[in-house]
Amino acid sequence: MLIMGSTSFSPSLSLSPSLSPHSSKFPNPNPNLFLRSHSSFTPLTLRSNQTRYRFKKLPSSNAPNFLVAASGKAEPLKVIISGAPASGKGTQCELITQKYGLVHIAAGDLLRAEVAAASENGKLAKEYMEKGELVPNEIVVMMVKERLLQPDSQQRGWLLDGYPRSSSQAAALEDYGIRPDLFILLDVSEDILVERVVGRRLDPLTGKIYHLKYSPPENDEIASRLTQRFDDTEEKVKLRLRTHHQNVDAVLSVYKDITVKVNGNEAKEHVFAQIHAALTHVGEQRKVNSGSLAA
Numbered sequence: 651m652l653i654m655g656s657t658s659f660s661p662s663l664s665l666s667p668s669l670s671p672h673s674s675k676f677p678n679p680n681p682n683l684f685l686r687s688h689s690s691f692t693p694l695t696l697r698s699n700q701t702r703y704r705f706k707k708l709p710s711s712n713a714p715n716f717l718v719a720a721s722g723k724a725e726p727l728k729v730i731i732s733g734a735p736a737s738g739k740g741t742q743c744e745l746i747t748q749k750y751g752l753v754h755i756a757a758g759d760l761l762r763a764e765v766a767a768a769s770e771n772g773k774l775a776k777e778y779m780e781k782g783e784l785v786p787n788e789i790v791v792m793m794v795k796e797r798l799l800q801p802d803s804q805q806r807g808w809l810l811d812g813y814p815r816s817s818s819q820a821a822a823l824e825d826y827g828i829r830p831d832l833f834i835l836l837d838v839s840e841d842i843l844v845e846r847v848v849g850r851r852l853d854p855l856t857g858k859i860y861h862l863k864y865s866p867p868e869n870d871e872i873a874s875r876l877t878q879r880f881d882d883t884e885e886k887v888k889l890r891l892r893t894h895h896q897n898v899d900a901v902l903s904v905y906k907d908i909t910v911k912v913n914g915n916e917a918k919e920h921v922f923a924q925i926h927a928a929l930t931h932v933g934e935q936r937k938v939n940s941g942s943l944a945a
Contacts, residue, residue, distance in 0.1 A: 724936065726807030727752060727929060733812075733836030734894045736846035736888065738912050738921060739895065742836065743811050745922045750929065753803045757794055757813035761785065764793055771796070783801070791822040798828055815897045820904035831932050833905035834925060835898065836914035840891060847887040851876035 727750060733739035747754045749864070764772035771793045775785045790813075797935070798808055810830065814820040823829070849862040854877055860867050867873040902909060910928040914921055 656895050713864075724933065726805065727932065728808055729834060729929070730810045730814075730830045730832070730835070730905070731812070731834040732889055732898055733914065734838060734843055736843050736850075737836040737838045738918060739812065742834075742921060742925060743809060743916050745918070746925060747779065748810055749926065750807065750809075751924075752807045752809040754809050755794070755797055755803070755813075756811040757790060760793055760797055761790060767839055787819055787822065788818070791819060791826075795823070795826050795828060809821050811839075812862060814887045814901055814904075817903055818933045820901050824904065830905070832928060833902075834928065835902070835909060836913045836921070837915040840888070842915055843891060844884055844887055847882050848884055851878055856869040 660940060700829060728922060729746070729752065731739060731746070735740075743754055746752060761772075761775060765776050766772070771789055774789050775793075778785045778789075794810070797803065798810070814823060845863070846861065849864070850864060851860045851867075852858075853860065853867070853872060853875065855875060859865075860872075867876060881890075901906075910925075912921060912924045912928070
């Protein structure tokens with residue numbers, strides 16, 4: 651059995667512009683990274699011009715010293731992604747689902763959809779929401795579990811967005827036999843997160859989100875009507891970040907052996923290249939394991 655350990659990306663580094671054989675849009679690491687014999691192992695490092703990836707695998711005493719190609723249809727990917735407010739998680743979810751065809755599941759969206767559909771879980775959740783109370787973990791976990799077990803999620807694989815947020819929620823998923831292949835953590839420095847949040851502005855007419863520095867409005871007319879969310883202040887975003895870090899630390903205790911930390915300080919294409927490398931590694935690792943079993 652091969653296990654992927656935590657992967658660390660240096661925040662001061664960026665990717666080289668090599669192209670993926672599957673996509674001309676995003677950089678891709680050297681494919682030879684993933685073709686390794688597992689009869690003997692030393693930590694593997696891939697260096698491009700500037701970026702360094704580290705992957706760790708545990709040796710197997712019964713593993714052969716050759717690779718056998720896996721046959722049959724590959725099992726769909728199961729991924730959890732986590733990131734602080736303004737970490738770029740929404741953008742990366744879009745890129746991941748476009749590239750891999752995974753079913754994107756966000757607990758907040760799922761909760762609202764269940765309430766709107768008046769499902770059994772939705773009715774229970776609505777009772778708490780109407781009282782101004784938090785929906786109990788048991789109800790949300792059941793919603794997530796049932797969504798992950800639907801045919802489209804089972805056939806295409808899934809990307810669980812921002813959930814679980816506590817060790818108890820993660821443990822509940824484990825009890826149901828639901829475990830991801832990879833837990834992706836977008837790691838962004840606090841200074842950058844604060845700058846991204848404080849500079850955000852909303853156009854109340856169109857609903858479009860702008861940023862004063864990174865995505866300014868097209869003209870003065872739009873600029874004059876932009877508004878700032880009441881909680882998009884430095885003081886309040888730091889409080890939200892503190893809560894986020896506490897939640898992530900608790901969840902990491904459950905998924906520490908399948909966690910990859912991605913440098914989210916960089917441009918979205920470079921961030922996605924790191925995620926693509928990690929997911930590619932998982933796919934190649936499965937082929938190796940499947941081939942070993944077949945042999």
